[in-house]
Amino acid sequence: MLRLRCKAKNGTHMMQGLTLQSCVEELKSKVEELTGIPCDVQKIMVGFPPSSLDLRSGDSLQDYPIKSGDTLIVEEEKNKPRPQAKAAVPRAGAPPAKPHLEPGPTLARRVVPADNSCLFTSVFYAIEGGVYDPACAPEMRGLIAQIVASDPASYSEAVLGKSNEEYCAWIRRDDTWGGAIEVSILSKFYRCEICVVDTQTVRVDRFGEDAGYRKRVLLIYDGIHYDPLQREAPGSHAPPQTIFPAADDIILAQALELADEARRKRQFTDVNRFALRCMVCQTGLVGQAEAREHAKETGHTNFGEV
The missing domain is CATH 3.90.70.80 (Cathepsin B; Chain A)
Structure with missing residues (x-):
């Protein structure tokens, strides 16, 4: 049994169920399951300093310098487009899938x-x-x-x-x-x-x-x-x-x-408590009522909120 820790952006994960005879596709699938990074855009590195693995489809893990307990560093290849999600094929006898509804106005x-x-x-x-x-x-x-x-x-x-x-x-x-x-x-x-x-x-x-x-x-x-x-x-x-x-x-x-x-x-x-200033005489006021009273007394009607 080969157990690998997978160090990705969202944490460190243990990968179980892999053997040296496991193929590359199994490894990538396990990494996708743990990290959410699709197989096609995975960049997997091992060792120190980390070096990228050129993983080829169909190869087994024993063809690569990976051993039990190794930490794999997984990143997403930013220069590669993420694959489009494939439509799920309904199982025989399963109820029809609900149609995807766009958000309304x-x-x-x-x-x-x-x-x-x-x-x-x-x-x-x-x-x-x-x-x-x-x-x-x-x-x-x-x-x-x-x-x-x-x-x-x-x-x-x-x-x-x-x-x-x-x-x-x-x-x-x-x-x-x-x-x-x-x-x-x-x-x-x-x-x-x-x-x-x-x-x-x-x-x-x-x-x-x-x-x-x-x-x-x-x-x-x-x-x-x-x-x-x-x-x-x-x-x-x-x-x-x-x-x-x-x-x-x-x-x-x-x-x-x-x-x-x-x-x-x-x-x-709150118009009864907000702070105002008369922009004519610079008097400080609190609330709409004080502003109205100040306007009646002085004729000043230009107020700014403090």
Whole structure:
């Protein structure tokens, strides 16, 4: 009986059941069984310093300088392609093999820049069917300002938190953030339900839910930042899907699963506790409430997260 230790990348293994009369194919098969390295790409070395064995098919092990207790060093030949796995031949009477199923399309986040305009970039990307255009933000800000200015009764100071005129000037600036008011306006303008999935609370806010819109887009929100959601097929070159039927509740469930996974990974910002700095006077602030109060007292509205 010839017992060899096989030292490979995944550890040291004992090889039993081989004799000096065993052939090379048996050795290679045993090495593959222990190491997972296919026979065709094995490089087997012995001795010190290790020298590679030129193993020929049909030879017996006694034709090589190998003795009981030797350590064989096995590596994979990186310059040789791994052989393709052969389809298994079913045994007589065995049940038919299950067909190999490719992974189906999945819902995923499409990350956009955190540049104060992530909401506008995300909505545009989703509404336009996966078109990323960072230059869209000024146009969308201007669109919102025009809609608000044209309807001062609906968009009063009580709704906006500032006068209609002040709001229109404020939303046009590239250092201000959009939120629920802007999502609601864009939902009406595009006649599309916009669903915002919150990763902190794992809830979905549906804007335009009762308006009878037939299409829906999805955003994910972490307390600070918005990203669009899209359905994509792994390995496919087809464009992602960003517009869904408004009656598709399965896509909402998938979005909530994505938000819950982000929550478990702590991928959210607690807006009541996160640290901010006023970029105008450099005052340190904690949470959204302090930032809002500081803005009322000073008129400063440019904040950065610390």
